[in-house]
Amino acid sequence: MKPDLQNSFVADMQKSQITVRREFDAPKDMVWECYTKSDLLDRWFAPEPFTAQTKSMDFRPGGHWLFAMVSPDGDKHWSRFDYETIDPKDGFTAQDAFSDEDGNINRDMPVSTWEVTFDDRSSRTLVQIVTTYDSPEAVDQVVQMGMEEGIKATLAQLERLLKTMS
Amino acid sequence: MSARRAFPKTYLLMSVLRFHILTLMDSNQPDLDLVFFAMADGTRRAVLQKLGEGPASVSDLSEPFDMALPPFMKHIKMLEKAKLITTRKVGRVRTCELNPDTYADLENWLHEQRRQWDSRYQKLDALLTQMKGASE
Numbered sequence: 001m002k003p004d005l006q007n008s009f010v011a012d013m014q015k016s017q018i019t020v021r022r023e024f025d026a027p028k029d030m031v032w033e034c035y036t037k038s039d040l041l042d043r044w045f046a047p048e049p050f051t052a053q054t055k056s057m058d059f060r061p062g063g064h065w066l067f068a069m070v071s072p073d074g075d076k077h078w079s080r081f082d083y084e085t086i087d088p089k090d091g092f093t094a095q096d097a098f099s100d101e102d103g104n105i106n107r108d109m110p111v112s113t114w115e116v117t118f119d120d121r122s123s124r125t126l127v128q129i130v131t132t133y134d135s136p137e138a139v140d141q142v143v144q145m146g147m148e149e150g151i152k153a154t155l156a157q158l159e160r161l162l163k164t165m166s
Numbered sequence: 167m168s169a170r171r172a173f174p175k176t177y178l179l180m181s182v183l184r185f186h187i188l189t190l191m192d193s194n195q196p197d198l199d200l201v202f203f204a205m206a207d208g209t210r211r212a213v214l215q216k217l218g219e220g221p222a223s224v225s226d227l228s229e230p231f232d233m234a235l236p237p238f239m240k241h242i243k244m245l246e247k248a249k250l251i252t253t254r255k256v257g258r259v260r261t262c263e264l265n266p267d268t269y270a271d272l273e274n275w276l277h278e279q280r281r282q283w284d285s286r287y288q289k290l291d292a293l294l295t296q297m298k299g300a301s302e
Contacts, residue, residue: 007287009280013272020283026294030301034290044289047282143275 006126016133023126028118031125032089035116038065046070050077055101061086066103080105081114091117096131109145110138204248209233210241214250214264221263224253 006023024031034040038057046052050069053076057065063083068076080099086092093116098109105111112133119126133139204210213227228238242262245251253262 009283011276011279018276018279022283022287024287024290024294026298030294030297034293034297040293044286044293047285139272143272146275146278 005124013136013139016136016139018131020129020131021126023121023124025124027123028089028120028125031127032118035118035127036092038067041065041067056103059083059086064103066099066101068101076101078103089118091115110134110141112138200248201250204244204250207241207244209238210245213241213245213262217251217262217264221261224260224262227262 005025006021008019008021010019011017012019034044036059038054041057042052042054044052045067046069049072053068053070055066055068057063057067059065061083065081065083066078067080068078070076078099078101079096080103081094081096084093084095094114095111096114097111098106100106110133112131115128115130115132117128119128133142205214209231212230216222216227224235224239224242227242228235231238242251242253242260245262246253249265251262252265253260255261
């Protein structure tokens with residue numbers, strides 16, 4: 001990333017909200033495609049060490065994207081994004097939920113709302129994503145889940161390390 | 167960080183409970199009997215809840231209670247001894263704050279969220295560079 005590109009991450013826990021702003025050194029059309037076409041999303045949407053794998057994509061209001069985050073040992077964590085409003089090349093809103101591989105939403109887990117906006121900055125594009133959870137309790141639930149995942153990942157790492165030592 | 171302020175009460179109580187469990191796992195644990203003793207008192211629990219809204223001075227904290235300052239200070243000292251709060255004195259004002267360790271897991275989670283976005287966006291930078299190269 002170029003050092004002068006705008007990049008910020010702000011958490012407002014009173015509003016149960018996270019705002020991520022990031023500038024990209026590319027025109028808006030191109031950045032928009034990367035957020036809305038599944039073959040492109042599969043190439044970047046999962047953070048390391050995961051990869052994203054689309055099962056189905058229907059990018060229109062009322063449609064949804066069903067995909068998995070695949071771990072290095074092949075475990076699949078399914079999610080679905082339900083698109084609510086789409087303002088071509090300027091922004092979209094969606095609901096992010098945990099699901100199974102058939103797209104059945106796990107109602108025991110919190111849902112978050114995403115508001116994504118794209119802004120022209122001459123040859124660059126500024127993308128803002130505001131993620132909002134229903135309540136502080138919902139944030140607490142995902143925090144707890146994250147902790148459990150973290151503990152599991154640490155234990156798995158420890159197990160691998162022990163194998164290499166024996 | 168603003169995330170430290172104005173936690174709803176349920177969040178605070180859950181954090182305090184988790185703090186107990188984490189301290190049990192920690193080799194450098196504070197005296198758990200002391201923690202439970204500190205939490206057993208209604209005045210002290212009310213002080214913790216109030217501090218969930220942000221740092222406050224001892225005199226502000228004592229206001230809702232019909233209690234002289236010396237016995238109220240005993241409650242504050244008890245909470246501090248149990249490491250549930252920290253206090254600092256500037257001039258004649260003593261300010262109390264929840265022990266930031268109580269929030270460690272929220273901060274760890276936020277840190278992980280931030281790392282995930284950085285990681286995704288590095289991949290997106292690379293993808294855009296590749297697309298720009300292909301379109302030229």
